[in-house]
Amino acid sequence: MKVRMGYVSNSSTSSFIVVGVAVNTDKLFTQKEVRNCECDLEGIESQYCPKCGKKTMITKSIPIPEYTNYGKIGDFEVHEIDYDDSSIIAIPDTYDRSSDYGKHKVDVPENMAELKEKMKSFLEPLGLWEEKEFGIWYGVQEG
Numbered sequence: 001m002k003v004r005m006g007y008v009s010n011s012s013t014s015s016f017i018v019v020g021v022a023v024n025t026d027k028l029f030t031q032k033e034v035r036n037c038e039c040d041l042e043g044i045e046s047q048y049c050p051k052c053g054k055k056t057m058i059t060k061s062i063p064i065p066e067y068t069n070y071g072k073i074g075d076f077e078v079h080e081i082d083y084d085d086s087s088i089i090a091i092p093d094t095y096d097r098s099s100d101y102g103k104h105k106v107d108v109p110e111n112m113a114e115l116k117e118k119m120k121s122f123l124e125p126l127g128l129w130e131e132k133e134f135g136i137w138y139g140v141q142e143g
């Protein structure tokens with residue numbers, strides 16, 4: 001789920017609201033050097049493959065092991081924000097998006113404090129927890 005933050009005039013907008021912690025999206029990925037083609041390069045050390053001409057190695061963005069199930073990390077939802085380098089790791093079912101005028105409600109789970117602690121203990125060892133980044137997030141996106 002990609003959402004855009006920021007207001008764009010003369011276009012339709014929609015908004016979202018979610019409860020969770022914002023993290024830098026880069027933290028959900030690791031950069032890995034991987035082979036670019038499948039040619040047999042046994043004994044060949046070159047920047048470009050002599051067989052197909054492609055670069056032999058490229059840098060690939062690989063999700064961290066905990067973020068393999070796209071859109072989820074552990075029991076939590078991940079909302080990557082377009083045009084922003086952040087993602088919001090959310091308490092499940094607290095996300096609401098709408099392009100309608102009027103008011104929108106996110107049901108705050110009764111055990112919110114417990115869920116926050118659960119989230120913290122899962123994300124902290126992964127370097128994905130920052131206390132001040134936890135809250136109710138509101139954003140506006142185009143379209």
Ligand SMILES: [Zn+2]
Nearest residue numbers: 037039049052
């Ligand atoms: Zn090749």
